[in-house]
Amino acid sequence: MDDFVATYGPLLISMLLGAMLGLSLYLPLMAGQLSLASPGFYALGGYIAAILSTQAFKTDAALFPVPLLLVEMAIAGVVCGVLGVLVGIPALRLSGIYLAIATIAFVEILRILSLNLEITGGAVGIFGIPQPFDSAIEYLWIVLPLLGLSMVFVYRLENIRVGRALSAIREDELAADAMGINPTHYKVLAFTLGAILAGMVGAISAHFLNTWNARQGTFDASIIYLTFVLIGGSRTYLGPVVGGMVFTALPEILRAAGDTPGLPLWLGQLLKDGRLIIFGLLIVLGTIFFPQGLVRPGVLKRRAKGGRTS
Amino acid sequence: MKKQFYTLSLITPTLLILAACTATSPTTTSSNGAKSAIAIGIGVAQTSNVALLGQEQVAGAKLAEKFFNDNKGVNGTPIKLIIQDTAGDEAGAINAFQTLISKDKVVGIVGPTLSQQAFSADPIADRAKVPVLGPSNTAKGIPDIGEFVARVSAPVSVVAPNAVKAALKMNPKIKKVAVFYAQNDAFSKSETEIFQKTLKDQKLDLVTVQKFQTTDTDFQTQATSAINLKPDLVIISGLAADGGNLVRQMRELGYKGLIIGGNGLNTSNLFPVCKTLCDGVLIAQAYNPEYVSPINKSFRDAYKAQYKKEPPQFSAQAFTGVQVFVDALNTLDKGGKKVSQMPLAELRVALNQQLLKGKYNTPIGEISFTPKGEIIQKDFYVAQIKMDTDGTSGKFAFLK
Amino acid sequence: MIAEQGTIPVLEAQSLTRRFGGLVAVNDVSFSVNSGEIFGLIGPNGAGKTTLFNVVTGLIPASGGHLLFNGEALLRQRPHQIAAKGIARTFQNIRLFGALSALENVMIAQHVHTRSGVLKGVLGLPPAPQEEKAIRAKATELLELVGLGDRTSEQAKNFSYGDQRRLEIARALALNPKVLLLDEPAAGMNPNEKHQLSDFIRDLRDRFSLTILLIEHHVPLVMGLCDRIAVLDFGQLIALGEPDRVRTDPAVIAAYLGNE
Structure with missing residues (x-):
């Protein structure tokens, strides 16, 4: 059992981090805004934690103090939140595919900046990031509460005044405007909330990965996070959470499945080498057959009802 | 709601167990795989x-x-x-x-x-x-x-300077050097710093530093502005596809001098990219197949x-x-x-x-x-690319 | 302009103009609507009626002229600001929040009357729970008023055409408006329903002390319901007055009634 935990600890943590990144993309989507900016804020949050922990918060202790990690997360959240507002106000004048493109450009700008700045360590990045825990699985102490809190947060948000305003904008921005809801305000708010969450996840990830560089939070990541939400489900907060976990684990499962004994060579090779092909195929089929994602509000309600009557 | 959380709490362990079960046999190639x-x-x-x-x-x-x-x-x-x-x-x-x-x-x-x-x-x-x-x-x-x-x-700092020394041995008149590097590749970036430091140590004149991306395919702008400065030596730190294209376009634009490629170009995958124009590129080596x-x-x-x-x-x-x-x-x-x-x-x-x-x-x-774990290697080599006349295949010829 | 003695204009348009390229959709239109009035806006298709509504509610900026609401300039205000001042509307082509429940649709429109933000909402701190309770109660009440009291949790998009129009009215009322703009409320209704609608609108006016502007194609309904009627043709105001006067206006007969 210890070996099992040790072996799959990192994967489990990655899955939970993936779930939160899915949620960070889901937040602007609650207001109907397809933003792919999350990886940018994720990268920024990671750099903040990496720089702080390797330069500012130097300790002699064997383990990096957890309170300092929480401080880093808070700083990353605040900085990403402020940047979210600054980027959101002009960017959210755009909608649909134009917004998506603008946010991809934002991610790209951050990437180029981090490649060229001295403080981010250029292309090599920042390494030797201190560890707050002895083993990967102990990251659960931070990751699990944060995921729980963000799930409760988004669940609550969906059922209060602000969340309803977001849904109204998603359903019909013009009608929402005519009903007294300021669309710009709420779109920027949702975008900023997503930015804060992505920044905090980045701060944890920098410690978790031991190193941080410009390969984190790129355009590829944008597409993967988008998959979390599109296939997981874009109409309930559980969609991106499930999507984030499944699609983080899937490459590892396919990789392992490819090694199953007795499998024809070509199939094993496809599962291992072609897992990106399988991934892409799932995205295409998923969007055709499950346009709202696999986890839909209706599915859960029906199941919940069935559960009660049986 | 409870039901939903319940569903969710089932998914995680299921996925992990799935991963664990399918990962029963790691790839092994042992012919005599005794226990x-x-x-x-x-x-x-x-x-x-x-x-x-x-x-x-x-x-x-x-x-x-x-x-x-x-x-x-x-x-x-x-x-x-x-x-x-x-x-x-x-x-x-x-x-x-x-x-x-x-x-x-x-x-x-x-x-x-x-x-x-x-x-x-x-x-x-x-x-x-x-x-x-x-x-x-x-x-x-x-x-x-x-x-x-x-x-x-x-490390690059040990290997890379050998190529510059070899180039100087082939053409002692080299004075002006143009440097190119892929700015989005960690390896290329640290390698170019070593190259630039070597040039300084050798008292060579660094006339320009041009940046590109490993995903670029068109290098006309960088190549032209470098050629206008009439360099005697060009040093490229990049990967095979971009580096190869850069070599090709430099030659097509009329550059005749020596070219040094970084370790990213140290692969036969370069040959199909620049074909006959790869000919003559110098690359420092940590390994020589002809080592006796x-x-x-x-x-x-x-x-x-x-x-x-x-x-x-x-x-x-x-x-x-x-x-x-x-x-x-x-x-x-x-x-x-x-x-x-x-x-x-x-x-x-x-x-x-x-x-x-x-x-x-x-x-x-x-x-x-070393006690820290750094390698102490005795010999380094420099190879020069020799392409066949039809440009389909080539080899790394080791300089003596 | 034609304000009767002793009444206060709630809404006043002065030389209101809206151009789309070379087309003048609303051309130098001036009128004023008095408090408590039911004011009809008629005219052939493409006369500029809906454009005028859109200009009044800020969805489309005006190209020229002035628009006053209780003496305050409305032009250049954003739609949500205009809504917050107390001008609510329904849409000709129904714009409900389709995936949301009827109740949510009506709750959303009480947005400007509540204040709780993200933190208080998520944490359930005052005034969020109280507000939540109040708007839920009011939404239920309004849904009952329009006859949808037993279908509060159904998705709006599943409602029939007529019920969607009713829901839109309930949603607009949730804003607590002073002025209600109804864009073709009788579209798609049968004669019996249309007759009921007349009474219903009058009832709304009295119950909520509303001033109502109404676009309608069905001439008998407009003639029977409205206190005054404005007739638009090719963006221009060609007649304005009480139903009897408009009915006999030669320009109206030529331009509008003759066409129908």
Whole structure:
């Protein structure tokens, strides 16, 4: 059992981090805004934690103090939140595919900046990031509460005044405007909330990965996070959470499945080498057959009802 | 709501168990895979965009496994390679290393492919007290990660200057130098700094530094502005596709002088990109297939027999990584305690101490380590690309 | 302009103009609507009626002229600001929040009357729970008023055409408006329903002390319901007055009634 935990600890943590990144993309989507900016804020949050922990918060202790990690997360959240507002106000004048493109450009700008700045360590990045825990699985102490809190947060948000305003904008921005809801305000708010969450996840990830560089939070990541939400489900907060976990684990499962004994060579090779092909195929089929994602509000309600009557 | 959380709480363990169940048999190639075989982990990129390099490493490591098992293994106990795919990213490297350490229970790991992955995964091994040998991690700071981290790949700062010296030997009149590098590639960026420092040390005149991206295909702007400054030497740090295109476009625009390629261009994958125009490019080498030694002859012959071409540096270094583990295990075994009877944790620590002390005759020459784990390599080489007249194939001709 | 003695204009348009390129959709239109009035806006298709509604509610900026609401300039205000001042509307082509429940649709329109933000809402701190309770009660009440009291949790998009129009009215009322703009409320209704609608609108006016502007194609309904009627043709105001006067206006007969 210890070996099992040790072996799959990192994967489990990655899955939970993936779930939160899915949620960070889901937040602007609650207001109907397809933003792919999350990886940018994720990268920024990671750099903040990496720089702080390797330069500012130097300790002699064997383990990096957890309170300092929480401080880093808070700083990353605040900085990403402020940047979210600054980027959101002009960017959210755009909608649909134009917004998506603008946010991809934002991610790209951050990437180029981090490649060229001295403080981010250029292309090599920042390494030797201190560890707050002895083993990967102990990251659960931070990751699990944060995921729980963000799930409760988004669940609550969906059922209060602000969340309803977001849904109204998603359903019909013009009608929402005519009903007294300021669309710009709420779109920027949702975008900023997503930015804060992505920044905090980045701060944890920098410690978790031991190193941080410009390969984190790129355009590829944008597409993967988008998959979390599109296939997981874009109409309930559980969609991106499930999507984030499944699609983080899937490459590892396919990789392992490819090694199953007795499998024809070509199939094993496809599962291992072609897992990106399988991934892409799932995205295409998923969007055709499950346009709202696999986890839909209706599915859960029906199941919940069935559960009660049986 | 409760129901929903319940559903969710089921998904996570299910996925993990699924991963665990399907991952029953890691790739092993051992022909004599006796139960008592000593497991050595290979954690390199078999998929993703660095798979080409990783596959060369796997080829080298597998040749080492066969070679040493044919030569009695570790005093009679065979070794067994366990290969886990790191893919090209940091999280993948961590997963692969963790699996090798906890599940496959290897005595040591050769890997990962990229320096950035090493910064991510090596600390995991270091904390678990498992020795790691970097087969191709050339960035600054790798051996400093921890006491269990060493490498058999000489850092750029040691290898790269040899090419400049060779170019000066071929044309002592070189004065003006133009430098190109891929700014989004970690390796290229640290390599170009070394090149630029070498130029300064050699009192050469650096006329321009041009940047590009590894994804670029059109280099007309950078090439033209460099050519206008009439350089006698051009140095390119990039990867095969972009570097090859840059070489081609420099030549097409009329540049006639010498070109030095960085380690990223050190692959035959360059040939289809610039074809006959690759001809004459100088590249510093940490490995020379023509190096005369019994072990290199065995390695080279075995490689040529299987792959019908000269072994590349990445394969030679991966072979070297496995060899260092095997040689160190042999020394340990002869030193009194039987390695097959040592508890794993103790063996890993002892192996790490032993491997840093030893001297090894490997395909890449005579090597040893500093106490920190940096490689001390005796010989470096410079090769010049010679293309066939039709431009379809070529080879690296080693300069004497 | 034609304000009767002793009444206060709630809404006043002065030379209101809206151009789309070369087309003048609303051309120098001036009128004023008095408090408590039911004011009809008729005219052939493409006369500029809906454009005028869109200009009044800020969805389309005016190209020229002035628009006053209780003496305050409305032009250049954003739609949500205009809504917050107390001008609510329904849409000709029904714009409900389709995936949301009827109740949510009506709750959303009480946005401007509540204040709780993200933190208080998520944590359930005052005034969020109280507000939540109040708007839920009011939404239920309004849904009952329009006859949808037993279908509060159904998705809006599943409602029939007529019920969607009713829901839109309930949603607009949730804003607590002073002025209600109804864009073709009788579209798609049968004669019986249309008759009921007349009474219903009058009832709304009295119950909520509303001033109502109404676009309608069905002439008998407009003639029977409205206190005054403005007739638009090709963006121009060609007649304005009480139903009897408009009915006999030669320009109206030529331009509009003749066409129908």
